Amino acid sequence: MTSHSAEGHPAHLEHHFVSSEQQFDAAKMGMWLFLVTEILLFSGMFVTYTVFRSWHPEVFAHSAELLDWRMGGINTIVLLASSFTVALAVHFAQKDNMRLVIINLMVTLVFAFLFLVIKYFEYTGKFAHGVFPGAAFDPHGVAGGHNYADYNIPYAAQFFSIYFVMTGIHAFHVIVGIGVIAWITLRVSRGEFSSAYYTPVELTGLYWHLVDIIWIFLFPLLYLI
Amino acid sequence: MSHAEHHIVPIKTLTAVILTLGMLTILTVAASQMDLGSFNVPVAMCIAGIKASLVIAIFMGLRYDNGTNALILAIGLVLAFVFLVFVLLDTNFRGDTSATQSGTIMETEQLAPAQTR
Known part of the structure; x- marks a missing residue:
């Protein structure tokens, strides 16, 4: 933005900051602090997973076979691709190409929806065969070459409860991310940002990358090993 | 005030x-x-760690930032690591140094579920 206040400051610059640079760095540091709290939130669940896996490694390895690595793998590629498009959006914001910022953010939204659609089919496929979190766990039926009853073994319910809670809270973060990215896309289209001020685009990107990183660990832990 | 340009990742x-x-x-x-x-x-876990490092360093641009953000992340990871190690020390080795009965929590529960609740 080129509008300036009476004192000659850029319009986006809050008066308690010395410069745009300082304001940008402060905002980014605040975002990293928030991301650390997110890491610690998920660390509780990763620790839970590690403790129960260390107690029953063979049950966890066996139960993971029931999750379709193809679905999880495609979702991994989808989320990685969405991280790439968000990084491109920030790149083009820095180069003042706002049209390509909007296009890349919208492609990111498409990937995010695709991720949720695939997750929906995974969840409903499991529910249809009685694979629920907690006490409702009662696998039955045959699908995808698996006899679900073979997975009704002691402590398997622990694995699937952890699976639903971890992927569920991750999916919640994806939904929040869709909302934030849609809002930022709208603001870009209103011409609120430029290479001189694109902090919200940058911070949204950081959040989205963290959601991607969480999934990078969830995929092998739940689907592969 | 010098104006440092933001690093644009090619x-x-x-x-x-x-x-x-x-x-x-x-x-x-x-x-x-x-x-x-x-x-x-x-x-x-090694492959996941490499992937996460790439996303953090390049996509999130941490390697181009000033060191404060990297320090914040490092502190967070250290805290998560301490959390993990100390919980595992407890859940897998509780009572090993002052054992009145042998076995981990899991083994104790399997041997005598009624007594541990």
Whole structure:
């Protein structure tokens, strides 16, 4: 933005900051602090997973076979691709190409929806065969070459409860991310940002990358090993 | 006040990173299909760690930032690591140094479930 206040400051610059640079760095540091709290939130669940896996490694390895690595793998590629498009959006914001910022953010939204659609089919496929979190766990039926009853073994319910809670809270973060990215896309289209001020685009990107990183660990832990 | 330009990560670098991430994803799936014995878990976690590092360093631009953000992340990771190690020390080795009965929590519960509740 080129509008300036009476004192000659850029319009986006809050008066308690010395410069745009300082304001940008402060905002980014605040975002990293928030991301650390997110890491610690998920660390509780990763620790839970590690403790129960260390107690029953063979049950966890066996139960993971029931999750379709193809679905999880495609979702991994989808989320990685969405991280790439968000990084491109920030790149083009820095180069003042706002049209390509909007296009890349919208492609990111498409990937995010695709991720949720695939997750929906995974969840409903499991529910249809009685694979629920907690006490409702009662696998039955045959699908995808698996006899679900073979997975009704002691402590398997622990694995699937952890699976639903971890992927569920991750999916919640994806939904929040869709909302934030849609809002930022709208603001870009209103011409609120430029290479001189694109902090919200940058911070949204950081959040989205963290959601991607969480999934990078969830995929092998739940689907592969 | 000097105006430091923000580092613009070239598209070539971003593309190289996404291609590497894709190949590492294929690699981790391929590795999981092979029986590596006790190496299955460490190999999968190593590949995930490399992928996460690439996203953090390039996509999130941490390597181009001033060091404060990296320090914040490092402190967070250290805290998460302490959390993990101390919980595991408790859940897997509780009472080992002052044992009045042998066995871990899990083994005790399996031997005498009624007494531990």
